[in-house]
Amino acid sequence: MKKLPAAVYAALTCSLSVLSPLAAQTAPASSSDQPVRLQDFTVSAGSQTGYVASESTTGTRVVTKVADLPFVVNVITSEFLNDFDFFSLSGNVGYVSSLSQLDTEGNANLRGFPSTFQLWNGFYRLGLVDRVDLDRIEVIKGPNAGIYGQTSPSGIINYITRMPTDTGYEDLTLTYGSFKTARLEGHVDTPVGSVAGVQISNLISFDGMDNYYDTPYQYEHQRSLADSLKLKINDHSTLLLQVDWYKNLSNTGDSEGLFNYNSVTKAYIGTPAPINLSRFSQGGPNERQNREFTDFYSTFENRFSEVWSLHMGAYGYDRHNSEVYNGVSNEFDPALGEVVGISTKPTRTILNEDGGAAQADLLAHWYLFNHTLENKTLFTLDYTQNWRYREGTTLPSTLQKFLPSVQNPNAPNYNNVPDYPSWTIVNRNDRVRWDTDGIFMHEEATLLDNRLFLFAGMRHDQVTYNLNFGNQYSSTAPYPIATPGQVQHFVNSAWTPAGGANFKLTSNIALYANYSQSFQASAQSAKLGDQPLPNTRGFGGDYGVKANFMDNRLIFTIGGYYVTETGIKINMLEPDGTTESVAGGSQNSRGVESDMTFVVTKGLYLAAGFGYVNARLLNEGTDTAADGLRPPMIPVDNGYMILHYAFSRGPLTGFAVNFGLRYDGVSYPYTTATTLSETTLRIPSYYSVDGGITYTWTRSIAGVKLGQSIGISVINALNGDYVDASDNPVQSRGFYVHYKISH
Numbered sequence: 001m002k003k004l005p006a007a008v009y010a011a012l013t014c015s016l017s018v019l020s021p022l023a024a025q026t027a028p029a030s031s032s033d034q035p036v037r038l039q040d041f042t043v044s045a046g047s048q049t050g051y052v053a054s055e056s057t058t059g060t061r062v063v064t065k066v067a068d069l070p071f072v073v074n075v076i077t078s079e080f081l082n083d084f085d086f087f088s089l090s091g092n093v094g095y096v097s098s099l100s101q102l103d104t105e106g107n108a109n110l111r112g113f114p115s116t117f118q119l120w121n122g123f124y125r126l127g128l129v130d131r132v133d134l135d136r137i138e139v140i141k142g143p144n145a146g147i148y149g150q151t152s153p154s155g156i157i158n159y160i161t162r163m164p165t166d167t168g169y170e171d172l173t174l175t176y177g178s179f180k181t182a183r184l185e186g187h188v189d190t191p192v193g194s195v196a197g198v199q200i201s202n203l204i205s206f207d208g209m210d211n212y213y214d215t216p217y218q219y220e221h222q223r224s225l226a227d228s229l230k231l232k233i234n235d236h237s238t239l240l241l242q243v244d245w246y247k248n249l250s251n252t253g254d255s256e257g258l259f260n261y262n263s264v265t266k267a268y269i270g271t272p273a274p275i276n277l278s279r280f281s282q283g284g285p286n287e288r289q290n291r292e293f294t295d296f297y298s299t300f301e302n303r304f305s306e307v308w309s310l311h312m313g314a315y316g317y318d319r320h321n322s323e324v325y326n327g328v329s330n331e332f333d334p335a336l337g338e339v340v341g342i343s344t345k346p347t348r349t350i351l352n353e354d355g356g357a358a359q360a361d362l363l364a365h366w367y368l369f370n371h372t373l374e375n376k377t378l379f380t381l382d383y384t385q386n387w388r389y390r391e392g393t394t395l396p397s398t399l400q401k402f403l404p405s406v407q408n409p410n411a412p413n414y415n416n417v418p419d420y421p422s423w424t425i426v427n428r429n430d431r432v433r434w435d436t437d438g439i440f441m442h443e444e445a446t447l448l449d450n451r452l453f454l455f456a457g458m459r460h461d462q463v464t465y466n467l468n469f470g471n472q473y474s475s476t477a478p479y480p481i482a483t484p485g486q487v488q489h490f491v492n493s494a495w496t497p498a499g500g501a502n503f504k505l506t507s508n509i510a511l512y513a514n515y516s517q518s519f520q521a522s523a524q525s526a527k528l529g530d531q532p533l534p535n536t537r538g539f540g541g542d543y544g545v546k547a548n549f550m551d552n553r554l555i556f557t558i559g560g561y562y563v564t565e566t567g568i569k570i571n572m573l574e575p576d577g578t579t580e581s582v583a584g585g586s587q588n589s590r591g592v593e594s595d596m597t598f599v600v601t602k603g604l605y606l607a608a609g610f611g612y613v614n615a616r617l618l619n620e621g622t623d624t625a626a627d628g629l630r631p632p633m634i635p636v637d638n639g640y641m642i643l644h645y646a647f648s649r650g651p652l653t654g655f656a657v658n659f660g661l662r663y664d665g666v667s668y669p670y671t672t673a674t675t676l677s678e679t680t681l682r683i684p685s686y687y688s689v690d691g692g693i694t695y696t697w698t699r700s701i702a703g704v705k706l707g708q709s710i711g712i713s714v715i716n717a718l719n720g721d722y723v724d725a726s727d728n729p730v731q732s733r734g735f736y737v738h739y740k741i742s743h
Contacts, residue, residue, distance in 0.1 A: 040363050041301055041311045058138035058158040060444060060455065061147060062363060062378055068453045070500030070512040071144050071542045072559060074595060076137040083658050084690055084713060087183060087209060095640045096139055097593040097611030100664060101633065101726050111141055112589030112615025112634050113154035113565065120159050123315040123357050124384060127293035128246035132185045133205035133226040135162045142561055143538045146496040146518035149438050149461050153518045153538025153565045164201035164230040165189055170743045177736030181211040199232035214732050217285045218253030236303040246293045254283030254328045257723035259681055261331035263340045268677040273332040275721045277409055278729035282328045282342055284414035289323040309363040316356035324348050324417060330727060338408050347394050348423045355386035373447045380440035392428030397475045425479065429470030430527060437462045453502040462493040463521040469528040483528055490532045494519035513543040522569060533583040536567040556596035564588040570621030579622060587631060589615035607642040625679060629671040635725045637665035654697050660690040667725035686722035690715050707742040
């Protein structure tokens, strides 16, 4: 192996000595003619079925077997997304226990807590996501996600993108189906070859999709293009460069599940209105959302020796979003036959965000006691900077009065929304910047003949906020200042520890347990008038059993968790009768989860899971009626089952069948509402069936071997008519036909 330049050794000496002076002495001997594989930071692709993932990088930031982790990481593979024709990623989250309501804005509900952002190859991200350039989705559950900095105590979702391969492939898929759905997607993976001793490969991923919905006027037009370039500099160094672009134009439909409501007594009757009314477009044809997102991602990996590895990453993004929003209501008065309470103050919002991050991971993979104790020591430095500009405008009251406030679903009267120059009243003007400096130290050890896996970690983050809020104005002439602008600057910091153990009672059964903490800086959602508050803090643990049988063909996990979050913003009543915002709120969540995968035969794959979430609001301040209730929009339980069978013999060779069943339990969408009768409203449980059949064959044309497949899939096969836990109507049954050609 080549020696590093003296200058590089000098720069690393201090960091290396921090990790372990014994590492170099106890490393296994290596032969100079054997190449070193970059296996500590990069998960290798491939599995028995395409659905089973045996390794993860999300849980510990280095490659670790899922079975060895002392906590839960669920993995959704790209093969699964493609087999079931899930175009929207929110369609598959029901196939992960205790997870619901994933969207492309970064929101999700996991283990009873809301999560407000996601990760993209380990970096903070808010933006559009499409399956076409995803390799897998890793869901790390619990406060242990704090190893990435500030996160919800629920955990975090990490999208892992595709990488170029050394062999290359091309594919093109055309899909057409219900609701005027048309989609074209494909990949071009090209091994360029060796240039000046550097192995070059490149992957282009693209898609275009148009589709409409049950709700009148609702539509979505999406385009994306991604390019990933891999440079294998030598047998121990790799550079990856990736750029992604997404464009989405839509009318969101503004449809919502409705509850029967008495507009005279101002009380909810307590029962859902007829389900067909949930697809009534309250916003009409004039709502529009225009989003565009571009990001750049780069990593450099170098393995200095059998012990030392370095991973350096950089990320940058630019996001634009503009929308016209009319507001929605969940109130339907059966006596009037009308939806009441719809906002008469529609807003137009421009939201621009950009930011970047840099990260360096130094890993020592070393041994002690004649290789009976294996260690991985990780030292991480990272820096993130995020900017957000949000300007919201509304119409003068002289124009607002002409907009409808009551709508009849049978004969809606949609007045034209004025052109953009009419939106002259600024009701929000925020310029926010936050910088985060992070340092992370992680140690994991495997001993007792690989029966015991231990890990411990400690992270420190310092979040610096610069908030610049402009004036907000009244909508009534002569349009005076309603709220004067202000500038704020403050710093939040936190230490977040984590630790756990996985002990194999037998070669097939292991016990696991962990404890971890997390934090979120409250100013991330700050707006004009808010005062800086301390961090919210999460802490809790996981415990359970992981088992594998039949040579790892049958794998399952059964476990429980207990997580508490404190420091939540609430209003408290002062002695003088006024209210003050304080970081005194709290919530906890207890539950059990189980996930199972079973490769029954070479062609038959089964998976199933279940999650029960007992989440409770402990202290809601002045809203004492909410204390002890469940958090909004959290299903009490959920479950799923997946079946995939590929025929490999007989006349049906080439056919594959997919079946999926999803279930969400009862949820309570408005437990923190100010109207007492609204807090008890509940959304019934529901289940949905998905499935499909595919036929695959190969054929040589002009000496070129081509793989081809044709298939049909159905989403919501039983045509279940329901709203989800967020009180949004779910698309009715849809059939989709696809044709794919690959080389």
